[in-house]
Structures are given as C-alpha cells and as structure tokens.
Amino acid sequence: MDRRKKSGWTVIRWAAGAVAVLAVLVGATMPAMAPSVRAQAPTRAQAAQPAAPAFGPWVEAMPAQAAQAQAQARAQAAGMQPVGMQAAGMQAAGAQAAGAQAVGMQAAGAPAPAYAQAQAQALPALADPRVHGAQVFNGWAFDTCHTPALGTLTAWRSSRYRGIGVYYAGRGRACRHQPRLNRSWTRGAKKRGWRVLPIYVGSQPPCVHSKRKRKVAIRGDGWKLGRREGRDAVSRARALGMKSRSALYLDMEAYDPSRTSCARTTLAYIRGWDREARSHGYFPGFYSSAGAGVRHVEKARRSGVRDLPSAVWFARWRVKPSLKGEPALAHRAWTPHRRVHQYAGDVSEKHGGRRLRVDRNKVDAPVAIIER
Template sequence: MSAAQMFLRGLAACGGSLALLVAGLALPAAAEPETPVVYSSGSTATRANGLGFDACSAPSLAALGAWRGTSPYGVVNIYFGGNNRGCAQPNLTPTWVRGAVAAGWKLLPTYFGYQPTCMFGNKPNRYNAGNATARGSSDGADAVAQAQALGVLSGSGLYADVENYDRTDGPCRTAVRRYVSAWTKTLHAAGYLAGVYVHQDSGLRDLSESYNWSAYARADAVWMARWDGDPSLTNWPTAPNSQWSYYQRAKQYQGDHDETHGGVTINIDSDSVRAPVATVARQYTVTSSTPLNARSGPSSSSPVVRTYAPGAALSVVCQGSGQQVGPTAVWDRLTNGAWVSDRYVSTPSGTGFSASVLPRCTYPGQVTVDLVNARTGPGASYPTTGSPLRRGALAYVMCQRAGSRVGTTAVWDKLRNGSWVSDYYVSNRSNTTWSSRVPRCP
C-alpha cells in the first residue's frame, strides 16, 4: 500500500468521505465495482423520469395509442428475452419498437433469464454459485443480441429480472452477486448499461451490501419491487439514498391490477422510473436543397464521412452541442456515428434541442470515489455547484475538454446538467486521455 493510500484510509476511518475531497489524492477504483462501458459510435444513454407500467405481453400499438395522453404513464416495460420469460410477445417486433417510441413512449427493456436456485416459485431454469458467472455472461450476450434485433441501441439500459429468493441460503446469495456481476460486465463490454430488477427483501439487500465490494461489478441501475403504493425513489428501507443516486432507480410500487384508459383495459404493474431506458433511433429527413455533409464530429471543420441527398432519410440517435450553424448550435448524431447540423434536419426545433422527442447525447460512467465535487468549469479552481456525486452515481458525460490536471489526466467531463467533473473520477475507458466515442466540447 502506498503512502497516499495509507493516508486516505486513515482519514476515511476518522472522517468518512473527507479523504475523497482532497484533490489529487483520491485514487481511481480498480476494474470492479466500476467497469467502463464500451460505447459504439452511434449510441447514447436515454433517461426516463416519470410513471410507467409493465404488462406480461407488450400491448398493441393501438392500445398504446389509446393510453398515450389519457393515462398517467409515459414508460412501458418490454419483456424482450430470456429462457424463463412466460408470456408470448406477438406484438414485440422492430416495427412495434419504432412505433411505440415515435408515439412518445419510452421503453424499459427487461430480460427474464436464469434464476437463482433458491428463488421462490417454479421457474425451471436456475443457476447456482458454481455456474452463476457463466449464466450471467450467456444471458448478457443473448440480451444484447435480442435488443439489437429489436433496434434497441448501444447506450440503452437493459434490466435482468432477478425474482425474490431465500436469503437464508448463503451460497445462493453468492450466486446472485456473481450472476449480476457477469451480466453487468458483459453488457458493458457490448456498449449497454446494466440494470437489474430485484425484490426489496432479497436482491436489493444483497446488492446494496456488496455495492462497494471489489469482487463484483456494480449494476448501473436498480428496479425494486415493493408493492406499497408509494412511487417514491428515495428512503427505501433496504438500500440507502447514497446508492444508485442519480437517475439510477425505478420502483414497481403496485402489483397485478387492471386499469382502463382511452377505453382500453390492460392488466399491469405500476412503476416509477428515474433511470436509463432504451435508446431507439428516430427517423427524419434532410431539409437542405443541396447535399448534406455528415461529419466525424459536431463541427464543420470535422472530416466529412458521408453525404446525404436532399430529402434523404436520417436515423437520428441523439442531439449534442457543436459549432453554430445559422440559428442553431445543435448537431444530430446518427446511428452510424456521424454528425449533421440540426439546421438541415426535419426535427421539431430548428433553433434548439428537440428535447421532447430526442435525448441529449450522453455517455455515462460510474463515479469511482466516495464523493466528488461537480464544478462550474473544467478545473479545480472553478467554484463547486453544491451538488457532489457519490460513488457509483452515473456521470452522464456529454463531452470532454482539457482542463487542470487531476491525478493522471487533464481531461474534464461536461455533464448533462452543465457541470464539470475531472475524468479521473469517472469510469470511462481511460483515466489518462480522451475516451473513445465521447465528443470534444465545442
């Protein structure tokens, strides 16, 4: 152990997170529990913040149309795969996914794969402590393939369903942690955020207990089942507010019941969601009268990678800030990773972000220290914002810029809310230089 590490440990023992506020002394975490996500070029995280519902089978687009605007819900769950999935999914196709998103819904993808041996219930496909890592890896790989087949893109949050189980079975608790860790690392390697659906009295307790353990990769988000009628995402009895603290929580607060909206009745569970969900491209067209250049970055000085004819279709993933072009500094990122100025695209706004339909381009990484101050600019001399990030929180990085050196890097991350943190404290792909896929700040 280095002198700096001994010093930090001593301070932490005496004063909690004080040690982690000493700039330049806090060291990056090991590979676990914070593993980096390997984003693809045409990717972004998409967040939801509101009420949702889950039904065993995906409702028809007509049913979703009847519920849109007449129900309190804006998020719908989809059981998109897994060998323990119980209900048929006749509606769940790429066309349905595109149609649901085009209608304004956000999708919460859930994978019902292998379950722990001590699970309550009769699901047949189980894992134990000996094969949990292999099962988590294989389920993760299959989940990525199933998501991609539906058009659910890199950067999406995918949720492994871990049903309630017997916590008195010690080896089974270990198996759950191994499964979730392998699920998380497999999804991260493929460019996806890893979520997990858990019961408040079993999975949430165990994952909360091992939140900082270096033996396991930490999931990016938790979706907790507790049917108490309370949609609150804080003050949960089995996980402190400091864990999964920033757009990383959902709660299933009411179980199996019928609701009718717009004349259509569906049997659902009700959810509160403030967490990453599915990223799905939306279709727009080129509005310029001359060919539109798509570039490697959000600037007219970036190299041209492709040209689109007037009226051509564009698959837009997200929007980011870039060089001012006419009345707007908004640039659109396409599924192939290229950027085009939003001035020449048929999105709803020609002067700013089309926030109601397109997410802001972000590339989250978990915070690797107990507490890190967010600042108003890319340097330790800038004032703090008063909203520090806790360990494991998702730092929703929009872009990177050079600033003051912290530890091994001078790279700073601009976050979704406009604040800045040193990249040294974020589990991106590098803590010494720029991270691939994240654009430079204009």
C-alpha cells in the same frame, strides 16, 4: 579521503535516506490494507474472472475525487490521518487492491471491512448517466406480461403513463410467446411517444422463492452463465432496434440472499451479466424485490464489489410511489437518475376503452434508445 570518494559517500547517504523516508510513507499506508489483502486468497472461480477494465467507452470509472474519498475513508477507519499527497495516492492504489479482494470476501459471506462501510458513505454519487449517452425518462410507467398492441398504446395516451416495461427476452419469462414484439413495434411505440424499459428474465437464483422459476435456476458457474446470457440480452435488444447506450434490465425474482452459496452464485451471475452488457455499450439495470435482490446488490456495493448494475428497479408494493427513502438503499446509492420504484402489481386498469393488467412504476432512470 579525497573529494571524489567523499562525493560518492554523500550520494549513498542521500539515497539511503530517501529509501528510509519512502519506507515510512509506505508503512503508514499499508497496515490498513494488509489485513484485508491477507484475509482470504481468491477462489479458483474468482481468479478466472478477468479484471475490470480501467476505462473504456462505457465503463463508469471511479473519478479522481472518489478515489481520494475512498483513501480517506480507509485512513479514518484505520484510525490514522493521510500523510501528504503522495501518501494519499498510495492509499487510493491500496484501496483499489483491497476493493478487488472484497469481491471474494463478500461472495464468501464474510463481513465487509470497516473501511468499505465508511467509503460507501464517503464516495460521491455516480455521474448523471446522460453524460455516458444514456436517455433518461422521468415519469410513470407500467409493465405487463404480454406486449400490448400499438392500438392499445394509442388508447393509453389518455393515461398519465408514458413508459412501458417490455419483457423482451430471457428463458425465465412467464410470457415467452410475444407475437407483437418486433422492430416495427418498438419503432411504433416510439412514434406514439412511449419510452421503453426492456426487461430480460434470464436464469434465476437457486434459492428463488417461486417454484415455477426453479425450473430455470442458475446451474454451474454463475459468472460464465451470466456472461453468456448477457450476450443474448444484447443480441436480442439489437434485433429489436435498441441501440448502444440503451438500458437493459435484468429481472431476478425474490430469493433468499442469506443463504451463502445461493447468494455467491447469484451475485456472480449478476456481475457477469452486467459486465457483458456494459462491454457491448449497454447500460445494465437490475430489477428485484427491495428486500431480496436489491438489498443484496446494495450490500455488495457497500463492500466495494465491481461489475454491479448501473440502475436499480426495486419492487416494494402497497406503499406510496417514491424514488427516495427506500430502506434497502443508502440515500445516495444509484443516484442521480438511476432508480425505478414498482409500487403496485397485478392491478387492472382501463384507458381509452382498452383494459390491461399491469404493474405500476415511478421512473427516473435510463430507458431504451430506439432506432428511427
């Protein structure tokens, strides 16, 4: 055999060997991913949902260390060790694909994969929302059905409250008529030293407990309705002088997430609303009962579902106010500066000679950024 042919065979052997090594590495990482990918094909509704953008002005992208932790959690759950740096990179990519599939699995009520449960504990906490331009308030707040007069806010400066929850929009509001609430009011509240937590009460879960709220239950495609009402939430907030990077809190009253069809529809609506608010540069928050909606989104978070709220406002009454130790939430979930605890409701208080019926809240979370 001449030197040219011998050289050619050497190149072929080298290439074949490289392909074999690559196949071994891929094979070592794929078994953990393949079962979850094949577990269930996406439904027609899920296939119609656009993929989450990889990055952007207001997308809380997964940092590199989180992707590595996710890959490591998958490997541990599958009973194997990561195979070098290249294998870890492949595992991270596989985890993203499996995480996308987990959306459909969770919506269908299927149990979360073992790796997703491990990853929920392995992933680092989200970034401080202030790095994204959010404005965080740490203190005490009240919310009340009708927006109080600015004179009342002046009188209530004698209390410990410095935050106020305002039901600013949404077809599900109990107090839809808000004659005082306008751009002048939000500016006046800001000048008086108040931080505003905007609350949007949109369509409610089909299995909502309140009979009055069933009149505004989600009908049809939850994702599309969530996107539509998310746009309305942003438009109404802008009209009141709430700037980009403001927090907007979606209010979902207590419901039964154990009812699979209702849970699927409700989660699709929440995700659609979050996606839309975030795409316009706003910080999507979520208010609900700790044992219902908050437990539901926490379960989705553990399953790797995307487009979830960036802050949670959980209602658990008749307990001491605390942002830590909530049984419905993992210790590091929605931290830092991403939690509000509503610890009492429908109580009467009087400050500076003005009386209101309010709900009481302890806050460490983003609020509205009001124009000057």
